[in-house]
Amino acid sequence: MATLTVPVTVPSPAEDCEQLRKAFGGWGTNEALIISILAHRNASQRRLIRSTYSQIYGEELLKSLNDEISGDFERAVILWTRDPAERDAMLANEAVLRWKPGNPVLIEIACARTSSELFAVRQAYHTLFKRSLEEDVAAHTTGSFRKLLVPLVSSHRYEGPEVNMKLAKSEAKILHEKISDKAYDHEDVIRILSTRSKAQLIATLNQFNNEFGNAFNKNLKSDPKDEFLASLRAVVRCFCCPERYFAKVARVAIEGLGTDENALTRVIVTRTEVDMKLIKEAYLKRNSVPLDRAVAGDTSGDYENMLIALLGA
Amino acid sequence: MATLTVPVTVPSPAEDCEQLRKAFGGWGTNEALIISILAHRNASQRRLIRSTYSQIYGEELLKSLNDEISGDFERAVILWTRDPAERDAMLANEAVLRWKPGNPVLIEIACARTSSELFAVRQAYHTLFKRSLEEDVAAHTTGSFRKLLVPLVSSHRYEGPEVNMKLAKSEAKILHEKISDKAYDHEDVIRILSTRSKAQLIATLNQFNNEFGNAFNKNLKSDPKDEFLASLRAVVRCFCCPERYFAKVARVAIEGLGTDENALTRVIVTRTEVDMKLIKEAYLKRNSVPLDRAVAGDTSGDYENMLIALLGA
Missing domain, CATH: 1.10.220.10 (Annexin)
Incomplete structure (x- = not known):
């Protein structure tokens, strides 16, 4: 159900790193080369590229990307390149520190991940922020939202099919x-x-x-x-119905005056390796326009190319 | 800080299983032989004995123990023989199903274990009971206790030394x-x-x-x-001060009319491999009597021998 496309013969991590290094060098950054590599590697391949890159060049790949690219394109590439659990921990931390009622990011992470994925996010949160996710959620939210969000992000639901x-x-x-x-x-x-x-x-x-x-x-x-x-x-x-939920988040992000790039990026980077095919079907059914075309119509440049690559074009 | 004593040369799991099988056979159960083996093996050795036993004899060791021994001795041996996470899941389930205000078992499991140990208990709870621990706690407790216990058992605390x-x-x-x-x-x-x-x-x-x-x-x-x-x-x-907390639970269990065997067993089986030496020191300091002697004075027979063996006599 993923839209990620990975080449039949994947170059070695060292070859990928060499190409990325080339993309960063010279007179201008070669964004197309960056996309052609990173947008076509799965989570474990990207992890290997990151560790190989820091071994070879003594610098974090995310740091190099941060130096070379910018704006919505940078955010999409960096969020995508991270491990899913680490990415969710970053998104959760952002949502908590700039908490406003109605921000759905914590709910997505708590309810549209498996129990073990949510637990991996909580572990990544410890490592990245030296605090626990539920601790930050409890300290930064209030009232009814706190009552709902703290148990949601702390849950470790049973995943069997039994129903009483x-x-x-x-x-x-x-x-x-x-x-x-x-x-x-x-x-x-x-x-x-x-x-x-x-x-x-x-x-x-x-x-x-x-x-x-x-x-x-x-x-x-x-x-x-x-x-x-x-x-x-x-x-x-x-x-x-996570696929219909995310199709709607994408629609709301695209519709109206100005695109909500953060929401659009979030839906695409977090779902590309999960259920993006289903989200695209749900989107088409509801809006009579393919999601790729809607994204292409509302974004531009390298950012557009990155999203379209992840959408499996 | 553990009081567990393991022989310098540990027999192979197959040898231990053969001895246990001998202890179960014949005209009467050989309780001393059971104690001499199980009370002197650590958690990973016991795990190996359990899996070897079921491979060789086609029956669970815990089932054989259940058939052969009884009463407080049975409870102590079976709880001890289980994996720590599985044991805690069993104790938590008992505490939840027979919930009464003031039962401290859930608090001990939530607060006197490491974060990863607590998470292992939650995983074992899924496997054993097809539900989540927090789900059962939330469904069976009420009022202030529910408000306290659900977040406690759901927590995954950061364990670093940083203090703000x-x-x-x-x-x-x-x-x-x-x-x-x-x-x-x-x-x-x-x-x-x-x-x-x-x-x-x-x-x-x-x-x-x-x-x-x-x-x-x-x-x-x-x-x-x-x-x-x-x-x-x-x-x-x-x-x-977990050592003083558990020393007090032991003291209350021993003191007064009739021993609270469940509490005494729980303290000993859950802390023998953790901090029982510290608990014994705290006990002696507070009560001017060694814990071993107090236990020996208040229990008898195989049950007494099992507890005393775990206490490192």
């Missing part, structure tokens, strides 16, 4: 009661969303739909401007 | 305010206790002592029967 239908029924009822009372941040709502396994949660939400005649998320639209309700909807969508 | 003294000062002040207002389960109290690194937390508690003239825990004794206050004190003691 009796539990699904009783918890669908609890959710319905609390939502009907507009107790959106009630501890039981948060407990159910932040601790149950994905399979159990989906069963509960299906049960909610069967029993009460409309989807849980439909009940969270009473105030379209309420950022907490939007966060709850994002949690549910990251579990139930 | 400004933060220690400001959080000591927050703790003092909340405790003075008797807001013991205030979200900031729980946030500080459940997310900060051990080094940072100890700095904050020292700062509390310096600034306000007495120790944080002394402020949590307003009602000696309040189980939530006892839980907060246990959190602090598991971080600051």
